[in-house]
Amino acid sequence: MSATTTAPATETIPWELFQAKMDKAKLSKAAQGSFQHNFEQLVRGVTGLLPDSEIDPVQELPQLEALKESGEKGADIKELLKKTAVLKLNGGLGTSMGLEKAKSLLEVKGGKTFLDLIAEQIKYTRQKYDSKVRFVLMNSFSTSADTKDYLRKAHADLLDEPDVELMQNMSCKVDAATMKPAEYPENPEMEWCPPGHGDIYPSLLGSGMLDRLIADGITYLFVSNSDNLGATLDLDLLSYFASSDKGFVMEVCERQSSDKKGGHLARRKKDGRLVLRESAMCPDEDKHKFEDISLHKFFNTNNLWVNLRKLKATLDANDGVLALPLIKNKKTVNPRDSSTPAVFQLETAMGSAIECFDDADAVVVPRSRFAPVKTCNDLFGLRSDAFKVTEESTVVLAAPVPPLIKLDDKHYKLVDQLEALTPAVPSLFNCKSLTVKGRVKFESGVAIVGDVTLTNSSDKAVAVRDRKIENEEVDVSSQ
Structure with missing residues (x-):
C-alpha cells in the first residue's frame, strides 16, 4: 500500500498518554495493540492510497452455483455444524434511520425484528440437523444492554449459552491539533468511539473467546451484519470452506452500475494477495478506472468465513495484531457540536483482513445474499x-x-x-x-x-x- 512515511520525532508522539488511558479503561492487550498500529499509521501520515498501477483487476472467481454442482455429496453437515459458529455484527444503532437502540431490534416483517429472525434461523438449523451450531452477537457499549434485555424476554435460551456476546472494544479519539487523547470533560464518554468492525479480531483474541472456541472444537466462523437478511448460514458454502482448508473466504457480488462508487476486490501486484480497495484509497487520477465495473467486477458483501485456527496462527505470528489498513475519520469530539475540537476517529474494516492470509480467497454469490436494510x-x-x-x-x-x-x-x-x-x-x-x-x-x-x-x-x-x-x-x- 502506498504511504507517506514522514514521521515526527519519536518523543513528540504521546503514546504513553493513550496507553495510560486505555489501561484505566481496562482495554485488553490485543485492543491496545490494534489501536497502537492504527495510531502509528496516523502519525506517520500513511495515506493508504492504492493506485491502479499497483493492483491487478480480479476478473474470475469461483461461483457459488458452480460449487454447489461440483461439491461433495453426502457431506456430514451435522459434524460440520458442530465445528461452526455464526457471529452477527450487532454494534450499530441505526442512527441514519432515526433509531436510538440496536438496529437489530427494529421490527422488519410480520412483527419480527432482525434479532428474532436471526435467532429463529439458528434454532431451525439446530433442530433440523440435530447439531448445536454456536451463536455469537458482537455488541457495542451502545447496543449490549438493549440487546440482552430483548433476548431475555424473547429468546432467553440463547442468552443462557456460553459466549453468546462478544463485546466490541472502544477506541480513543485523537485530538487533531495535538495528536493527544481527546478530552471532553462535559461528557467523557464522547472521548471514545467505536473502532469499526475490523475490531472483531482483537476482540476475539483479547476477550479469550478465540481460544475458548478453539478449545471447544469450533474451527469455522461465519460472520455477517445483523441487518443483512440475505446473510444466512449457507451449508454449501460451509462445506466448500471446510474442504478448501483456507484461512479466509469473502463472499462477493458482481458490481452493477449502482455499485460503482463502492469498494472493490483487487490483487496486489507486489505480493499477489487479494485486497479491498475503498474509494478513499483511490487516487483522483484513477477514479475513472475505480468506477469501471467491467474492469473491477466484484464488491465485498461483508459475509466472511474465517478459519479460527488459522486466524490464531496469523495473530500469534504478528504479536496479536492484524495489520489492517487504517480508516481515518475527521469529526468533532462532540459530533452534534461543530464548535468542539476536531478529532480523528481511527477505524478498520473486517473485510480488509483478506490481505492478511496467505491462502485467502473469494466466492461470487447471488445478489440475494446481499440484502441489507439501510434505508x-x-x-x-x-x-x-x-x-x-x-x-x-x-x-x-x-x-x-x-x-x-x-x-x-x-x-x-x-x-x-x-x-x-x-x-x-x-x-x-x-x-x-x-x-x-x-x-x-x-x-x-x-x-x-x-x-x-x-x-x-x-x-x-x-x-x-x-x-x-x-x-x-x-x-x-x-x-
Whole structure:
C-alpha cells in the first residue's frame, strides 16, 4: 500500500498518554495493540492510497452455483455444524434511520425484528440437523444492554449459552491539533468511539473467546451484519470452506452500475494477495478506472468465513495484531457540536483482513445474499407482500421482481416518519417501481402495479386507500 512515511520525532508522539488511558479503561492487550498500529499509521501520515498501477483487476472467481454442482455429496453437515459458529455484527444503532437502540431490534416483517429472525434461523438449523451450531452477537457499549434485555424476554435460551456476546472494544479519539487523547470533560464518554468492525479480531483474541472456541472444537466462523437478511448460514458454502482448508473466504457480488462508487476486490501486484480497495484509497487520477465495473467486477458483501485456527496462527505470528489498513475519520469530539475540537476517529474494516492470509480467497454469490436494510426505502419494500418469511425464518423475494422504492427523504427518511405515513403498507407484489413525492399516507386496500409515481404538492398529508394504481403518475394533492 502506498504511504507517506514522514514521521515526527519519536518523543513528540504521546503514546504513553493513550496507553495510560486505555489501561484505566481496562482495554485488553490485543485492543491496545490494534489501536497502537492504527495510531502509528496516523502519525506517520500513511495515506493508504492504492493506485491502479499497483493492483491487478480480479476478473474470475469461483461461483457459488458452480460449487454447489461440483461439491461433495453426502457431506456430514451435522459434524460440520458442530465445528461452526455464526457471529452477527450487532454494534450499530441505526442512527441514519432515526433509531436510538440496536438496529437489530427494529421490527422488519410480520412483527419480527432482525434479532428474532436471526435467532429463529439458528434454532431451525439446530433442530433440523440435530447439531448445536454456536451463536455469537458482537455488541457495542451502545447496543449490549438493549440487546440482552430483548433476548431475555424473547429468546432467553440463547442468552443462557456460553459466549453468546462478544463485546466490541472502544477506541480513543485523537485530538487533531495535538495528536493527544481527546478530552471532553462535559461528557467523557464522547472521548471514545467505536473502532469499526475490523475490531472483531482483537476482540476475539483479547476477550479469550478465540481460544475458548478453539478449545471447544469450533474451527469455522461465519460472520455477517445483523441487518443483512440475505446473510444466512449457507451449508454449501460451509462445506466448500471446510474442504478448501483456507484461512479466509469473502463472499462477493458482481458490481452493477449502482455499485460503482463502492469498494472493490483487487490483487496486489507486489505480493499477489487479494485486497479491498475503498474509494478513499483511490487516487483522483484513477477514479475513472475505480468506477469501471467491467474492469473491477466484484464488491465485498461483508459475509466472511474465517478459519479460527488459522486466524490464531496469523495473530500469534504478528504479536496479536492484524495489520489492517487504517480508516481515518475527521469529526468533532462532540459530533452534534461543530464548535468542539476536531478529532480523528481511527477505524478498520473486517473485510480488509483478506490481505492478511496467505491462502485467502473469494466466492461470487447471488445478489440475494446481499440484502441489507439501510434505508426506509428498503424497509418499506421488505414489509410488503413482495417478500415473505420462510419456514426457516429467512426472508425471500415472493414477487416476480424486487420493487424499486424511492420515497421522499423529507418525509420518509426516519422510521417514525415512515410508520406515521404507512399505517398499512400497500401491496407491491406486482410493482416494478414506486416513487413518492411529498406526504402520501398509505391506508388499507392499496395495490401498486407496474411503475407508479405518486405526488402530493400540498402541505398536508393526503391519504390513499382502497384502490389499485397501475402504471400511472398520479397527483393526489387535491384528493
